[in-house]
Amino acid sequence: MKKLSYTLLFASGLVFGQFFERPENFTKQDTLKGSNTKFRNFWDVKKYELSVEPNFEQKSIKGINKISFEIIKDVANPTFQIDLQQPMKADKVEGNFPISEYKQDGDFIFISTKKSFKKGEKYTIDVTYSGNPVIAKNAPWDGGWVFTKDEKGNPWMSVADEGIGASIWLPTKDIWSDEPDNGMVMKIITPKDLVGVGNGRLIDKKTEGDKTTYTWQVKNPINAYSIIPNIGKYVNFKDTYKGEKGTLDLDYWVLDYNLDKAKKQFQQVKPMLSAFEYWFGAYPFYEDSYKLVDSPYLGMEHQSNVAYGNGYENGYRGRDFFGTGVGLNWDYIIVHESGHEWFANNITAKDQADMWIHESFTTYSETLFTEKYMDKKSADIYAQGYRSKIDNDVPIIGKYGVRNEGSGDMYPKGASMIHTIRQIINNDEKFRQILRGLSKEFYHQTVTTEQVENYISSKSGIDFSSVFNQYLRTIKIPTLEYSQKGEELKFRYTNVIKNLKLPIIIDGEQTINPTENWQTVKLKKGTPVEFNKNYYINYKKVQ
16 A cells, blocks of 8 residues: 655644655556666657646646657667656657657556667657646645636646656656756647746747747756646736846746735845855856746745745745744745755756755755844754654655655755754855855756765765764664763763764864763863754753
């Protein structure tokens, strides 16, 4: 029996984000979805050119996707795998090379050819598709299309598919490790009284009869789950931000009756961009603009098309997410989902098992924003608040090759780990340069956990391998047992992996290096000893 993991924050009734199915036993289908198999490993997607036309009354969609790709190794008589999940159907499959046959088997289209391909050759496959896609029951926490109505009774449509995959509606090579290097063009066909909003920039609008086609272009690589059409009674307003790479166009698409509220609430965008460019480097998609779009669900990090559904309130739906007294000072969805432009959209995990790269850094971006927007004391309080939402149910890193995520603790626990690493580095400018360096080193790339781990260790000059192993691969939280007698402090670690190297600064100046063996040091100043609350460890006083 499959278990669907949503990582509910039961105490507050809040939910972090969309997750994947976490089955107890994996199948061949899971491997086909999550691995770079022999049907995928010889070709690299270069561009998607697609159209989508939803039908509100029938809750159906139809369209075509032209997939441009390059052969990356010599291969003879291969079979291509295109993902398209049931009940969607491929009506026609064509290529500019001879196709001997194609068949749709479950959630996959297999395209056979008796041709030999050479490395460097470029081809296209066109898939015409239609059907009634899976309907989301509670977007964005489960995947599917949303066919609803706005407050005025107008049709309002979109899709959320991070967990379940873009192939729930669109025929794609639906694996995180292969993004179209040259971006995409998306045509959204709508009734002429509605507006279609996609990723990137609007490059054409054409009305014929009772339909309008909106054409959007993305010039940068984009992950398939970020390709999102939004259809509704939208109006548009614009602004600009003077940033690190020049003038960034800000593009806002909101339902007509939200215009005044949006103009007020979205004033938080510029301070957010200023903070994130300070910490992470230039916004990664100047060519495609920054965009917020009214969404029929809470939010999602769709690249240059950020879904916004937070009700034009500060906090998380008007509530203080972590209960620290800090979270109501800014709009959670604007900050969190925009933080993903750096971590998820710019730097993307190759495998869903490494999704912590997206969520841990982005959750910590909330602390970094708070520090720039407010002050460091408030930021530390906010970061310490993460711990109230940590379950420690399963490790943060999931199983590779089967489209499996680890624990939802990748949000608060992963962010707590990063805050702990920051304390160990004990140099905020060096820490900032590491974050900026990540954005530069892995600019527009898909990466592994090991790459990120090694980069941080290398640039900090500190071997963090045991720290990553402790927090990402176990559910153990280090406990520092200690006793104090006068100026002598006796201490040791428990509940740790072997040879954990996690030094702690005490009394604001003195560093200790606990192991699993008892040690004693003489304190440099007053008693009782003062421990830094910014480390994600437990402190236990013993006799």
